[in-house]
Amino acid sequence: MPLNTARPKNVPPHQRRALLTGATGYVGGWLLAELLRGGWSVHTLGRRACDHPGVVTHLYDGGIASVSCAVEAAAPDVVFHLASAVAIDHTADGVAEILAANITFPTLILEAMASLGCRSFVNTGTSWQHFDGTDTYSPTNLYAATKQAFEDVARYYVEAKAFNVLTLRLFDVYGPADPRRKLLPYLVGAALRNEPVVLSPGLQTLDLVHVSDVTSAFLAAAERLLTSARGMEVFPVRSGEVVSVRDLVDRIATALGMTVDAKFGGRPYRDREVMKPWDTHATLPGWSPKVDLDSGLRQLVTVARQQASDDDTV
Template sequence: MTAHPVADPVVVTGAGGFIGSHLVEALAAAGHRVRAFVHYNGAGTHGWLDTFSPEQLADVEVVAGDIRDRGMVQRLVDGASVVYHLAALGGIPYSYLAPQSYVDTNITGTLNVLESARSAGTGRVVVTSTSEVYGTATTVPMTEEHRLRGQSPYAATKIGADKLAESYHLSFGLPVVTLRPFNTYGPRQSTRAVIPTIVSQLARGTGAVELGALRTTRDLLYVTDTVAAFRAVGMAPESAVVGRVFQAATGQETAIGELVRRIAAMFGSEPQIRVSEARLRPADSEVERLVGDNRLLRTATGWQPVATLDDGLKATVEWFLDPANLARYRAERAV
């Protein structure tokens, strides 16, 4: 399929985060001028972009601000050809404690991006969704037509953002694409996520791993494949992708208990697995099963996942075991 030519600069919101930093890295390596939007803080830090070399940042303009500030977002978007909107407040447990923060960031922040892109005449906006919008699978593999169910405040705000994106395309003709990755993992991921949680606990050598539900299953997608999906929908011909929702998934599911065993084998250990009440979601909020169908994305763009689960886990473990990387994480569990 012939790629749609992308003029520069391109914008990445949430650029200092896990997936956003990998996307910035890939776009810059491909020769794009990137405007990378990071969350402003008093320390002046730029998230994972602070670990990039000067050469990696040569064609990257780092802009610090707040996705909730409409005027800031408008200045960010003006003149951009493509906006990859990844900025969001993640972490399901924290959404039980601070739901207003999720509404402000995930819904109002997305509204600011859409309205700014509409005003600026942006050529394409790629909005980041999540498989959490589905809740527990009712049919498998899950397609883009699966019903939406907000089983956590986080999921509800992502559903709201998805529907705003849909409305801006249908109401105003804004060229929006919604990408819905399943469970992305890899280097730089927060230890709030299950794989870094397992790896960091095993790396401390305590002989035990504390987790929440063990029978839940997830469709695990290595971060380079997720980034490739973003680039695919950002560059595909307009007729192939605009106004549509696409899943990035492997089509395979792995139970959390099995995941622990596979990662522990890389450490040569057999840890005691403990279920921690503090790590369990409320009963009706737990998403028991997620496994996605990627045929729509493959057909529209030619994208397909490349990394096997074992290869992705091996690369992730190796990255976390680098003392310089592990030192960037707090030993205690964050919400």
Template sequence: MKIRLLITGATGFTGCYLIRELLKKRNYDLAIVKRKNSDISGIKEILKKVRVYNIDPLYDQIYKIIKKEKPDLVIHLAATYPRNETKENIELMLNSNIIFGTKLLNAMALYNVKKFLNTGSSLEYFNGPPVYNPATFYSTTKRAFQDIVEFYIRSFDLKVVTLLPYNTYGPYDKRNNLFSLLKNGLKQKKKINLTPGEQFIDLLYIEDLINAYLRTIKYLLRKKSDDHEKYFVGSGKSVKLKEIVNLYRKISGVDIPIDFGAIPYRRREVMFAQADIKEVAKKLKWKPKVSLYKGITKTLKKDKII
């Protein structure tokens, strides 16, 4: 009998990759929850292989969905992460990152669904773990939701694992980030304006992150304890942004013009990030396999840049 999984945020960067890998396993029965206007281009050709539910994060359809699906495990990837904290964006983040997730948990409690794979953010730790110190408003919403998760663990015996990924990259990434800037600069042959580039970043190739999710799914399905397990997921290495840019230039074979320092650092810019992956390696038997050089090379080839 197949294991029933319900996935939120399935049309995002991580979600698209995860669904494809889960379908390859053939022992999972998948249902996804998405916004009605979500960009489905990343999974369009495989939508017939999963059950699709359209939902607004503020609505209560999630109760009917959980009642109908009765999943063995819920994988929560849905999140809103705008670049700034405007009045509209604050409301979007509260609705998507806290209210929707809370209704999801409440529906799980109501219909006796016990397994929950949550996604946090490394940005909850401005100076690195273990002390909570949010770098962005987005990360405060992710942490606030985890506090709500704690209530449901204690009150309804939920079994939960939260993964806290660091920066990810890979082919077909539509997010607005360093790699999209470099790709556009390369294609358009235009100068790219960046910060001074002295910040150190932990970059994880998307296939490694997906492997972490796959291992967590198996682990969580067996999980008996009611403690809230949290694992940082990253490469475990820290690389200066300038070095990343230069490596991208080297692999692409194009000396992309960069103006370092043309734009200032963001408020509360994280200047050093490096995942401590000892616990995830010990508990989930996971470790990253793709080096930064290999990951950038694979990305450029699959994006048909080289």
């Protein structure tokens, strides 16, 4: 018979156990820090080791055995799955990696959980699963399509194996010290270096969510799974404030107290550019965003200026 590592629900926060994927990523790193602050015992699983005090790291080698070992050792109350291969525009050479990371890897986790009696899984989706801005599924790109494909796989485990899976579909996540190649770090970094920024015409709109709010959404999702799990659920994580790229540049300039030399129309829109983000009224119970955009931008600018100053003194 399979080893059952399941634990009773309503475990006190300081005794909770988590298995986290994507811990070496930007959002995953924020969530890891918050879990540790909350007293969780945290194990991580991924291709790269997570060099963080107090965390047990398990390396994924592409096979089920490495996943099963991690799940058994972690004995998690909740699995947080944040790891993914993100590609706005994929290449033929990258298809295998996208499929392996976004479908095969999380499916192996669910299979290992089923064998070991763990049933609570927080999944990460994307607003790009709604290219047309409505609740209808319409994948913006292959990445979004693989996110939907895994949700379909997860439904099998919900219906056949009594899992509870809660998916958070993320919008544009931003925050301080973001190393990813994203619009906001590009704009702020270029402005601080007095370099022009080459942009599309800038009429597309964004829903920007601060990384601390995204982190709190993951914690709220875990709380829901531990106290009132309901099979398969999907919720957006959005600020509700939609801003055009042109307006965003102006607001960054205000936060910087300087002009941003934006060359609008210097490049075309991408193929399948999302012009309007998913417009949904669904909300995650027990969660709401706390950081307004202007406050978040001021924080981002302050940290970017400090990093630039530190780099200059090295």
